Amino acid sequence: MVRPTRQVEYEQMLLSRHGLLSQGGGRRKEGGMERSAYILLSRIRVQGPMSIGELSDAFALDASTLNRQTAAAVRAGLLERxxxxxxxxxxxxxxxxxxxxxxxxxREAMVGILDDIMADWPDxxxxAFAGYLKRFNSGIERRIGGRPWPRP
Known part of the structure; x- marks a missing residue:
């Protein structure tokens, strides 16, 4: 019998491979938001204004990476200092x-795609799927050092 965690590993690999809700996944219009900007803005929206140091700690990324990402978002008019x-x-x-x-x-474009994918799913x-994803992500957050993502 195949261990259930092997099935989860495989399905998670497929989910990341599809990339449906990330860059180039069929939803991006010309000039659409980059995945890194989407995640960055989502975090700042939930948590409020953040410094490079706070972002570095939250994302477990070095400051130079976040400096590049925030500079691009500022140039695009998405963020301000x-x-x-x-x-x-x-x-x-x-x-x-x-x-x-x-x-x-x-976000609305992504929700539209998910509505289409799950059109035949009961609410x-x-x-339940959303609850399992939250639980899965919370487990990942706990495993990587207790960097919980704030949720609205």
């Missing part, structure tokens, strides 16, 4: 009105 609202020395990044609008458009199955 602001003084720390709490009076700290480090400047923070906040989503702009255009960033909010673009993030909402991307109870979709809710």
């Amino acid at each position: 602001i003084p720390d609202p709490d009076g700290g020395l480090a400047r923070k990044f906040r989503i702009t009105a255009d960033g909010e609008r673009n993030l909402d458009e991307e 109870a199955d979709i809710a």
Whole structure:
């Protein structure tokens, strides 16, 4: 008998391979948001303005990577640099009105794709699947050092 974790591993590999909800997965319109910007803006939306150091800690990425990502998002008009609202020395990044609008458009496009994929699923199955995904992601977060992703 195949261990259930082997089945999960295989299905997770296929999910990442499909890339449906990431770059080039059939949903991106010309000028659509890059995956890294989508994730970055999603985190800042839930948590509020964040510094490079806070982003580095949250994403477990080095500051140079986040400097590149935030600089691109600032150039695209998705983020802006602001003084720390709490009076700290480090400047923070906040989503702009255009960033909010673009993030909402991307999210709605993804939800539309998921609606299509799960069109024949009962709502109870979709809710259960969402619960399992949350539990799975929470387990990953716990395993990689307790960096829980804030959830709305």
